[in-house]
Amino acid sequence: MGVVSTIKSFATRDVRFKMPEGSGSDAVHTDPEYAYAVTLLETEDHVGSGSAFTIGAGNDIVADLAGRLAERLLRIGGRDIEEIMARFGTVQKALADDPQLRWLGPHKGAIHLALASVTNAAFDLWARQRGMPLWQLLLSLDDAEVVALLDLSWIEDVLSPRDALDLLARERATRDARVGILEKGYPGYDTSIGWFGYSDDLVASNARLAVKQGFRAMKLKVGSADLENDLRRFQLVRDEVGEDVLLMVDANQQWKWPEVERACEAFAERGAYWIEEPTHPDDVLGHQRLAVTLRKRHVRLALGEHVSHRVLFKNFIQAGAVDIVQVDALRVAGVSEFLAVSMMARIAGLSVIPHVGDMGQIHQHLVLFNHIGLGLPAEMLEYIPHLSAHFEAPAVVKDGCYITPTAAGSGLALRETCDV
Numbered sequence: 001m002g003v004v005s006t007i008k009s010f011a012t013r014d015v016r017f018k019m020p021e022g023s024g025s026d027a028v029h030t031d032p033e034y035a036y037a038v039t040l041l042e043t044e045d046h047v048g049s050g051s052a053f054t055i056g057a058g059n060d061i062v063a064d065l066a067g068r069l070a071e072r073l074l075r076i077g078g079r080d081i082e083e084i085m086a087r088f089g090t091v092q093k094a095l096a097d098d099p100q101l102r103w104l105g106p107h108k109g110a111i112h113l114a115l116a117s118v119t120n121a122a123f124d125l126w127a128r129q130r131g132m133p134l135w136q137l138l139l140s141l142d143d144a145e146v147v148a149l150l151d152l153s154w155i156e157d158v159l160s161p162r163d164a165l166d167l168l169a170r171e172r173a174t175r176d177a178r179v180g181i182l183e184k185g186y187p188g189y190d191t192s193i194g195w196f197g198y199s200d201d202l203v204a205s206n207a208r209l210a211v212k213q214g215f216r217a218m219k220l221k222v223g224s225a226d227l228e229n230d231l232r233r234f235q236l237v238r239d240e241v242g243e244d245v246l247l248m249v250d251a252n253q254q255w256k257w258p259e260v261e262r263a264c265e266a267f268a269e270r271g272a273y274w275i276e277e278p279t280h281p282d283d284v285l286g287h288q289r290l291a292v293t294l295r296k297r298h299v300r301l302a303l304g305e306h307v308s309h310r311v312l313f314k315n316f317i318q319a320g321a322v323d324i325v326q327v328d329a330l331r332v333a334g335v336s337e338f339l340a341v342s343m344m345a346r347i348a349g350l351s352v353i354p355h356v357g358d359m360g361q362i363h364q365h366l367v368l369f370n371h372i373g374l375g376l377p378a379e380m381l382e383y384i385p386h387l388s389a390h391f392e393a394p395a396v397v398k399d400g401c402y403i404t405p406t407a408a409g410s411g412l413a414l415r416e417t418c419d420v
Helices: 059-077 081-086 088-096 109-130 134-140 143-147 161-172 200-212 227-241 259-269 284-296 310-318 334-348 363-374
Strands: 009-018 033-042 047-054 186-194 217-221 246-250 274-276 300-303 381-383
Touching: 009 059, 033 059, 033 109, 047 059, 047 109, 059 081, 059 088, 059 109, 081 088, 081 109, 088 109, 088 334, 109 134, 109 334, 134 363, 143 161, 161 334, 161 363, 186 200, 186 227, 186 246, 186 363, 200 217, 200 227, 217 227, 227 246, 227 259, 259 274, 259 284, 284 300, 284 310, 310 334, 334 363, 363 381
Parallel strands: 186 217, 186 381, 217 246, 246 274, 274 300
Antiparallel strands: 009 033, 033 047
């Protein structure tokens, strides 16, 4: 762009929020404290804010590691954000493969969450420096500039640089047919109706309210010790919202074998639109077996909230072990790895419906790029409203749809961290 934007300093923050009683709870994570390991990159005129999402304990560890990676970013990438982003794929690979810190993963766990925080801060700063919302910045790039953002190592067999360029070029020719989403808004679905710790009465009233708010899809947390209780609550929601509303279930990895097979069969019989995280998130072959069974009943298998990197996503995709790719830019290595996973899904003909522990703040940008830039269908995006007041530019949902964001940046800036 011809303008030097020098990063003067960086900082990290351990930011945590107590949740209202029962909110955010699932069958495994029963007492969450929504937390963000925040990285801040400051220039003369702007502060870029990036986050990784955790649920409390250990958030300080991720923030500490993010500080180590941010320091390394400035050492190996330089301090001009434009120069960093012009070769970000190479820079990110160097960060991920730090000769010592890499041992803590590699490419998973706290060190990879820290990389997500730093990566997302760089993208936010870049968008702020250019005065654009992130979705618009990504769509403004030429194909080579997009590919330069990506680290494609270990997935070249399914997504080489040439594959990525071909995909982007092919979809660029039909972008005009998809830009209408910017006016219509991106469809959302409501997860907050059915947290695990909510009473039946609260679940029922939340489900009715969601329909009044325009949502045509919602999700219920399941995975209790009594499958019949889960099935009863599923029917409770169905009775409240009717047959026209899509109803998904999320077990958050709770079910073991052979319980998982019985549970999936039972929810498939009752018309669940998808079954999410039915068992351990690393069990590729187990999910493969479940996916084959569910597809016979026209039910989709969703996962990705706890899939930590692109190679594991590649394995799930290659094995036919996933239908809904729920890649999360605060779990994988930020925006760039999110885009690489989305490209693999697009090539394989799969859906990308991200997990959004951050309430969709950054993902509302990324799904717009996925739809317009990659040709992925605009299916829906998860909505969780509990912490919206803490964001500098909170996501806006009206009549069940995300309104296209117009503020510069990625939307991750928290009010608590607006000053470095």
